[in-house]
Amino acid sequence: xxxxxxxxxxxxxxxxxxxxxxxxxxxxxxxxxxxxxxxxxxxxxxxxxxxxxxxxxxxxxxxxxxxxxxxxxxxxxxxxxxxxxxxxxxxxxxxxxxxxxxxxxxxxxxxxxxxxxxxxxxxxxxxxxxxxxxxxxxxxxxxxxxxxxxxxxxxxxxxxxxxxxxxxxxxxxxxxxxxxxxxxxxxxxxxxxxxxxxxxxxxxxxxxxxxxxxxxxxxxxxxxxxxxxxxxxxxxxxxxxxxxxxxxxxxxxxxxxxxxxxxxxxxxxxxxxxxxxxxxxxxxxxxxxxxxxxxxxxxxxxxxxxxxxxxxxxxxxxxxxxxxxxxxxxxxxx
Numbered sequence: 001x002x003x004x005x006x007x008x009x010x011x012x013x014x015x016x017x018x019x020x021x022x023x024x025x026x027x028x029x030x031x032x033x034x035x036x037x038x039x040x041x042x043x044x045x046x047x048x049x050x051x052x053x054x055x056x057x058x059x060x061x062x063x064x065x066x067x068x069x070x071x072x073x074x075x076x077x078x079x080x081x082x083x084x085x086x087x088x089x090x091x092x093x094x095x096x097x098x099x100x101x102x103x104x105x106x107x108x109x110x111x112x113x114x115x116x117x118x119x120x121x122x123x124x125x126x127x128x129x130x131x132x133x134x135x136x137x138x139x140x141x142x143x144x145x146x147x148x149x150x151x152x153x154x155x156x157x158x159x160x161x162x163x164x165x166x167x168x169x170x171x172x173x174x175x176x177x178x179x180x181x182x183x184x185x186x187x188x189x190x191x192x193x194x195x196x197x198x199x200x201x202x203x204x205x206x207x208x209x210x211x212x213x214x215x216x217x218x219x220x221x222x223x224x225x226x227x228x229x230x231x232x233x234x235x236x237x238x239x240x241x242x243x244x245x246x247x248x249x250x251x252x253x254x255x256x257x258x259x260x261x262x263x264x265x266x267x268x269x270x271x272x273x274x275x276x277x278x279x280x281x282x283x284x285x286x287x288x289x290x291x292x293x294x295x296x297x298x299x300x301x302x303x304x305x306x307x308x309x310x311x312x313x314x315x316x317x318x319x320x321x322x323x324x325x326x327x328x329x330x331x332x333x334x
Contacts, residue, residue: 002036002094009087018088018332019061020061021182022147026065029092035116040095041066042207044133045073045195049086056199063197070100072140074205098211101126104196105204112142116149123208131209131216134161137194137288138202141240144302146204158218163300164192220282221326223319224274224312227228228257231309239302242288245309249295250288257311262291275309285312 008021032171043062055075060269062069065116093100103122109115132154136143144267151159196205204220214286230333231253241252253275254260256269260269274285288297303309 001096001098002032002038004032004092004094004133006090006092007087009085011048011105012049012084012086014298015051015086016303017051018054018058022058022061022088023065025090028061028163030066032092036094036096036238038100039097040070040093041068042093042095042100044091044093045071046076046089046091047073047087047195048076048089050075050088052193055191055193055195059199059246070207071196072133072135072205074137074162075194076190095211098128098209101208102196103206103208104198104200105206106200106202108138108140108202109146112140112145113149114151116151117153119146119206120150121240122154123150123300126208126210128210128212128214129154129157129208130211130214131158131160131218133157133207133209134204135194136161136165136204137164137192137200139163139204141300141302143240144239149285160218164194178190187199199216200307202311218328219326221323222276222283223322224283224285224286224314226276226283226310226312228253228311232238233303233309235305236305237296240299241296242299242303242309243294245311250297251291251295253311262295266291266295272314274312276312277303277307277309283312297315 007204008018008019008025010021029041029043032038045058047058050058055073059071059073080244087127105115105118105119123129132150134147139146147159191201193201194203194205196203231245231246233242234247235242237243244250245253251262251266254262254266254273255268256275258270260266267287270285274287276283276285278284284301284302286299286301288299290298292298
């Protein structure tokens with residue numbers, strides 16, 4: 001497989017130029033696919049600050065110019081309202097053997113676990129399935145149950161991915177907290193979506209990587225280090241809202257260790273210091289995009305009652321070195 005990255009950066013007020021700037025890149029991709037005799041051309045797109053209408057136009061242009069292409073894509077959602085420039089990143093994969101198939105679920109499941117099992121069985125039926133990349137937008141905070149149901153159907157398959165946006169389900173949350181990424185006050189302007197054969201504001205993409213001679217190596221690299229003592233989750237609201245740690249309001253941990261009080265800058269001040277839980281030997285970081293006046297913090301991933309949480313920190317240079325080491329360790333693997 002040949003992999004190549006492309007990037008286009010424009011001033012925020014010149015987004016219409018994406019359609020012109022991308023043309024020579026598409027020609028290069030088409031030529032590369034022919035030269036490489038690619039069995040599959042797979043593109044993963046990341047849109048930073050790009051307006052929904054332009055996301056739609058770029059997706060349509062790709063379909064028109066590269067009819068054979070397989071696409072997954074997503075919008076970045078955090079802090080894009082501060083950008084003076086907008087960016088489109090394209091990770092192009094030219095497969096010499098094997099293929100990528102994308103299963104697409106439109107809408108929001110009424111029963112996440114049941115749908116997870118259904119789509120897990122669909123994935124299991126794909127010959128020579130080796131890995132699955134999942135991208136979703138507009139899901140409820142119970143989306144983890146979809147993943148759990150799916151994983152039970154394909155227990156020996158590598159699964160990775162990301163969540164573009166999670167919608168808050170709890171009626172106990174304040175009105176302004178209904179969307180966990182509400183720090184984008186103009187979310188309607190920027191939108192959140194995933195991109196496949198269509199653009200979905202609410203949907204799940206499952207990219208199935210398959211091939212008889214395809215081999216997959218997976219690794220987990222976090223790079224954040226725990227600080228302070230472990231704190232037990234002593235009160236929860238639903239699956240993703242931590243009300244109390246060690247019997248105290250959850251926001252108190254940030255004031256105690258970081259001297260950060262819950263105010264309008266709370267999310268920005270704590271974003272580099274995730275809370276982490278340890279599961280199956282892996283340290284999993286959680287950053288709460290929202291808090292409420294009762295000191296409860298709302299995550300976009302699940303937390304379990306009784307789990308232990310700790311603050312973490314990272315030194316940027318050390319984080320990059322650890323990521324680089326992991327990359328080199330896998331580079332020589334076949």
